[in-house]
Amino acid sequence: MDEQDAVRARRQRFKLLALIAIFAIPVITAWVMVEWRIGIPDQRTAHGELAPEVPTFDHWPIVEPRQALEAGDWILAFDCSSNCEAHADQWWRLHRALGREAPRVSRLRIGGAGPALPGESLGQWEQVPEWQSPGRVWLLDPQGHAVLTYTSEVEPRDVLDDVTHLLRMNPDKRAAPELEVGSR
Incomplete structure (x- = not known):
């Protein structure tokens, strides 16, 4: 029974680590993208120009x-x-x-x-x-x-x-x- 309990405990730990990874990996990825500016587009998205000199x-x-x-x-x-x-x-x-x-x-x-x-x-x-x-x-x-x-x-x-x-x-x-x- 000791060997079977050890296998079951390892399997449960693996499931827990997999569950934590599913939620942690997107957060870590987003943090890396923000901190090191990786994968974030720097170009403009608007085709026009801003016009601050144009009155209301x-x-x-x-x-x-x-x-x-x-x-x-x-x-x-x-x-x-x-x-x-x-x-x-x-x-x-x-x-x-x-x-x-x-x-x-x-x-x-x-x-x-x-x-x-x-x-x-x-x-x-x-x-x-x-x-x-x-x-x-x-x-x-x-x-x-x-x-x-x-x-x-x-x-x-x-x-x-x-x-x-x-x-x-x-x-x-x-x-x-x-x-x-x-x-x-």
């Missing part, structure tokens, strides 16, 4: 399109001073590609001639600001801060990636039902 949307020198924009929406604003028809169509297609998240984004075309495409608001510069350039695109958060800016040569796929990432990381608070305290 309330201070943009544009003729009043603000009433047409939905409060609480992200805004994809684009300068349409050159090749306007192609740019407007490109950003309309991007808006459609957002699928069920499309209602969370408003499009603002600044400049250009012609009627607005579906879901698009029109605006004109009162005076052209120094931070504006032809074909520039800005992505503004619901508070009106310019989150990212893009040059006229940007690929729409890159903007779509950034917009979908930001929408995923910032859930729509308007869609969440408010819980009432004390109700069942």
Whole structure:
């Protein structure tokens, strides 16, 4: 019986060590990754550029399109001073590609001639600001801060990636039902 008890005890110890290893190895791996920066990507994930010099949307020198924009929406604003028809169509297609998240984004075309495409608001510069350039695109958060800016040569796929990432990381608070305290 002594030999059988010793084998059973070794088997139980092995099971315990295996169980501890299952939970300890991920923690140790994460600690090594953080401490020695192994396996952590250092590159940027956004395709656009940060735009700290761009004022909040309330201070943009544009003729009043603000009433047409939905409060609480992200805004994809684009300068349409050159090749306007192609740019407007490109950003309309991007808006459609957002699928069920499309209602969370408003499009603002600044400049250009012609009627607005579906879901698009029109605006004109009162005076052209120094931070504006032809074909520039800005992505503004619901508070009106310019989150990212893009040059006229940007690929729409890159903007779509950034917009979908930001929408995923910032859930729509308007869609969440408010819980009432004390109700069942």
